[in-house]
Amino acid sequence: MVQQARIVLGPERLIACTVRDLSRRGAKICLDARHVLPTRFPLVIAAHDLRTLPARLCWRRGDLAGVAFDEAAAS
Numbered sequence: 001m002v003q004q005a006r007i008v009l010g011p012e013r014l015i016a017c018t019v020r021d022l023s024r025r026g027a028k029i030c031l032d033a034r035h036v037l038p039t040r041f042p043l044v045i046a047a048h049d050l051r052t053l054p055a056r057l058c059w060r061r062g063d064l065a066g067v068a069f070d071e072a073a074a075s
Helices: none
Strands: 003-010 013-020 026-030 040-046 050-061 064-069
Touching (some): 013 040
């Protein structure tokens, strides 16, 4: 299932992305390869409910990136 999301880089700066392979521990996200991501950022996921999860960048390959969620936020 693919879900729409936003990466929050600041109060006025959001990057649109899609979330794939979402789990309690992390997700694979798809975004334009031109965007540079910080090591940590809030990820806002629009699903049945709007969730904001603190994410940590684990890997990046072109348009795809893997993020892990804070243990406390995942429970």
